[in-house]
Amino acid sequence: MWWPRWPDSPEIPGLARTLPNKVLDATDFKANHSPMNLPAKKLRPEVREPVALRDRAIDNLRFIRETMERSASFTHVSGIGGVGMGAIALAASVFASGYDDPVGWLVVWLVAAALSFSVAILTMARKSRAEGIPLLSGPGRRFVWNVTPPLAAGAVLTLALAYAGLTHLLPGTWLLLYGTSVVTGGSYSVRPVPLMGLLFMAAGTAAFVSPPGWGNAYMAAGFGGLHIVFGIVIWRKHGG
């Protein structure tokens, strides 16, 4: 049987003429080194890599910082809630000023306090839902633990002072202890929150050294004014 002579070596005469364009057999340099045969990597400009790398490094650092902040700070203090609480307090101060007897005055403010706390809790829950972080996660639990003791002390003192007939001391007590709870709870929250607490404490202290008749005005300025001002700041700067 006859077989064609298979060109198994480039030395065979006539090969270059029979298969001039077959890349696998060709011995000429051009065919094997066309740009199509070069590795793709070399076609890409190499300058781009450090930039992408840098961007990714910056992005990674940002991710770490945001995760740390989100996991550690309590971000659900609601500015809208603050404005709402301030409005309730202003309305209460108007109502309360109409009462001459301390019992009526006390009842108005206690109702206002209950309303305010409901507003605060509802708006915090709303904000935490919007942020996708459960209200009572790690920082939330710490917030509750820090806020509650001064408020509990305030409740006890309210009872004690009311029974003793010293209701003129209540505005100072409330402002001071509410401020304390905001400072302690706000230490894990955004900066304006503890600052607001300090101002509440200052207002409470001032109320103690002022004439008893000014109590209602201090209440309006503190629970009304401070809440509204800081509520707007938080609303604007920290969303919600």
Added chain:
Amino acid sequence: MAADGGAVRRRKDDEGSPALGAVAGRSAEAGPLELDRLIHERVRLGIVSALAVNGSLSFTDLRDLLGTTDGNLSAHARRLEDAGYVVCMKSFEGRTPRTEYGLTDVGRRELNAYLNHMEAIIEATRE
């Protein structure tokens, strides 16, 4: 892989840029891209970062914080645990099982090394 319990690897680096080679405790072996892969992954980086600022966090806190699923988180947490970066403490609250995670010294050191590495990259590629 630094799955060997985060043992500090030092190798003479001859190809990486000098600025990257200088990062303590982390070699720039095959170029700057050779990171601690264990910590580089997003969920794991999130776990380690969150634990670095909170003494310990529960499984559900971590899951909600990082927005992952149960299975995803437990798989990633397991890898970190195997490497000795985090510790897992299981307990019962009444009848409900409770899983708490905490960062080990090794994990804290590796996070620091990773942060240094990122800073070195930014430093080295500054225009």
